[in-house]
Amino acid sequence: MNKKDFITSLNKLKIIKILLPFFLFAFLYKYSYISFDPIKTIFYYGKIKLIILIFFLSLACSFSLYFRFSYCLYIYKIRLNKLKSFEISSQAYSFASFIPGQLGIDALRIGKLRKLDLTKFKTNLIKSTILEKIFALLSQIFILFIFILNDNIDRFVFFISVFIFFYLISFLIKKVENKFSSIKKFTGNINFYNISRLFLICILANVISCYLIKSIAVTLDMNYSLKVMSISSILSNIAGIIPISPNGLGVSEFVFSEVTQNFENLNSNNSIATIYLAYRILNLFSHFAIYYFIKLINFSKQRLIIN
Numbered sequence: 001m002n003k004k005d006f007i008t009s010l011n012k013l014k015i016i017k018i019l020l021p022f023f024l025f026a027f028l029y030k031y032s033y034i035s036f037d038p039i040k041t042i043f044y045y046g047k048i049k050l051i052i053l054i055f056f057l058s059l060a061c062s063f064s065l066y067f068r069f070s071y072c073l074y075i076y077k078i079r080l081n082k083l084k085s086f087e088i089s090s091q092a093y094s095f096a097s098f099i100p101g102q103l104g105i106d107a108l109r110i111g112k113l114r115k116l117d118l119t120k121f122k123t124n125l126i127k128s129t130i131l132e133k134i135f136a137l138l139s140q141i142f143i144l145f146i147f148i149l150n151d152n153i154d155r156f157v158f159f160i161s162v163f164i165f166f167y168l169i170s171f172l173i174k175k176v177e178n179k180f181s182s183i184k185k186f187t188g189n190i191n192f193y194n195i196s197r198l199f200l201i202c203i204l205a206n207v208i209s210c211y212l213i214k215s216i217a218v219t220l221d222m223n224y225s226l227k228v229m230s231i232s233s234i235l236s237n238i239a240g241i242i243p244i245s246p247n248g249l250g251v252s253e254f255v256f257s258e259v260t261q262n263f264e265n266l267n268s269n270n271s272i273a274t275i276y277l278a279y280r281i282l283n284l285f286s287h288f289a290i291y292y293f294i295k296l297i298n299f300s301k302q303r304l305i306i307n
Contacts (some may be wrong), residue, residue, distance in 0.1 A: 024250025031257050033257050035271040051220050055210040060153055062286040066095065067135070069109070071201055072128040075194050083294060088112040091290035095238065097247045097284060105247075135195070137241075138203030140234045143210070144239035147227045166199065207234060209279075210290060216282070217275045224264060233260040236276055241245075253277055 037301045066089040073080060088109055096104035110125045140163060149155050170192040210230040217224055236256040240248025253273035260272045 006082065024254070028250060028253055028257075033271065034160055034253060034260060034277050047219075050053050050215060054212065054215050054219065055286075057208055058282040058286040059213060059290070061205065061208045061283060062090065062093070062105050062290055064208055065101065066090065068130070068198070068201050068205055069132050071198055072132045072135075073125075075131065075189050075198065076124040076128050077189055078124055078128065078286040080113065083297070084116065085113070087290060087291060087294040087298070090287050094284060094287035094291055097287070111113065131198075133188075135198050135202045137238070139199060139206050139240060142199075142203065143206045144231060144234050147230050162199075166195050170195060193229070206234065209237075212282070213275060213279050216278050220270065220278065221268070222273060222275060228260055228263045232256045233279070241297075247280075249280075252280075 020162060063086070066086045069089055070080075070082060070085050075084070091112070092105045092109040096108040106129050113125055145158060146155055149158060170190065173190055210226065210233060212224050213233045214224075214229045217229055233256065236248070236252040236259070239255040240252040242248065242251065253276045256276040257273040260266075266272075
């Protein structure tokens, strides 16, 4: 295959990935996996207190993602203005969410952030992104096991075991660094304190996400247990990593519905995927709102300086 044919095939693949979400949603809508009518009830007939809680959790979920990446930058000794870092993260999560997989979010974020420093710390930005992805996935698996385990003692033992594992990993990293100093440029400032703190930040982000989905389900009169909603949402988030459609659009909704049906022993899907769709819409709205709000703050600061 020559270069021209390769580029043509690549362009065809991109077109397929753009069109695929529309076919997926047509499939989900036709077979009643999703319905737009329940989403309207959130705004027209939902309880005000619950709606406020949903918006608060949605904003908290967005900020937890920004702070998670910001802490990864800190581990690799990248010091940036928090407001600017949050602005770029919100821009990435909003505009780049329409690119298949999550590579678009990472690429846009790295591209914008590297322009803020004359040293062009592209390598450390990539390392920070990889570290974030690893711990985001580990925290999701951790939450999954916490909800699968029924006994509190088992949960406690599992919790302690995870942090013992982190301690051993950090200990081994230090040992390797002492023998091979060149590896230091890859590990950065990784130690037990930093990775434990990062892991807790990732857990917090996932817990907020789980409670947000649970609150949306209650508003849509689908009052499933927190355990079921959490397991379904985490498996859906993991499925969304697969670069089939923009941010797992359609794929995550399907997985969410199927997992919930299996746990609840339901014979029909009852538009369960609508819960995850509403969650996706609210998160996207939050990212856009935060981005334009920060832009407004920066614009106001510039006007004050000029005046």
